[in-house]
Amino acid sequence: MSARFQELDWRPTEMGAISLRRRRDPSSGADVYEVKLDDDFLMSSLFTEGEVALARLGLAAAPEGTGLDVVVGGLGLGCTAEAALRDQRVRSLLVVEALGEVIEWHERQLIPAGALLLGDSRCRLVHGDFFALAADERGFDPQTPRRRFHAILLDIDHSPRHVLRPGNAALYEPAGLRRLAGNLHPGGVFALWSDDPPDERFTAALHEVFQEAEAQTVTFDNPIQGGTSANTVYVARTPV
Template sequence: MLPWICLDRAAVPGSRNELRLMQRGTEFSIMLGANELMNSRLSGSEEALATLACERLTRRPRPHVLIGGLGMGFTLRAALAALGDDARVTVAELVPAVIGWARGPMSSVFATSLVDPRVIIHDGDVAGPIAAERSSFDAILLDVDNGPDGLTSSANDALYGSFGLQQARRALRPGGVLAVWSAAPDPSFTARLERAGFAAKTARVCANGKRGGARHVVWLATATTSTRDGQGSRPPLSAQD
């Protein structure tokens, strides 16, 4: 069997963690310590994150989708396949080196997705576009970590706490979808979503798609309309979780 070769290392901004890009033949892996964050042969659940969310956008004209986490581009490619030519897809990636890997050693994995005219790459934390926008996105897809527990960077906890979820709700258009990938279930996160004003459900999806593999979780949360003033107002932001 071919040995794994470390092609590159990259610090995760805002933490002491380091990512490693590994290669074995035509297979790639992104590692954090002993944890494999993603593998080029296992794309099913990341693709499901996009397809399940984009299924809800079929009747929306010119949908704008924000993806948090470029990774190996599985979610991006699935979103492009599911969306029409009038769509826009903004991808935010926290680790600059990951964008370089996508355009360099993993260019065969990404194919033409990064040069698709519908795609905008944001070099930075997805929290930036979420906080800056109001009623701008039809869907926000988060795959920036192993789930709501902030394994890669503790700063990711801010995305999944009540404050971050309320910001995501404000950034979504009425009826917009927040979709979140996780390696494992987390009932407390479902409760946080509902407290933040989302109608939430979960889907169990396989890491290797129809071929099976580990079962991961995708939350699909729809931003509900407040009836407090009859005009779809959103609750005030709170920094408390």
């Protein structure tokens, strides 16, 4: 059994000090993994329903058939990537992560999902800035410039209005969304996780660029605060 609390890693980065912690949940006895950036909690393995729903809802809207090529923006604890790999239609998965430290946590298997992601031949971890790559005409795959994908699943910022870095905000405007959509095949899907309620302004921006767009609320039990909590998953699709 693990210790009640361990700080598995702490690193200074250009975005701030990032840390990975593991603690034992007193009610269940299970290990809980948490990631903090300075004093801001980024994610916890106690709450993964939204991240899993991002993959489920995004891929449900993807083109029918097998051989889907998918990008996940943000590695984190690996929940969205792991959920995407459960879909047998996925042929390849590119996971873009700005912090090499987070990729190293998976490589060292400090995070449970690390062994699964690195052991699946369909999955490749890319150290890069998702937002810069989305705006670059060469696209997300450094090995295959201008490669297009069937789905892009993004979970990095807290929401389109609550971003981790000011430069990220441009992606959520129509011009940034158009550049991002250029990385998709016809009928391709862009899906986004948000910690905020549905945002009418952002949904309107999606409608300017994509043929279809909707915001879906994902609810789940909150064992810490009691009751239920909610995330939002936006799903948008390009014309076929």
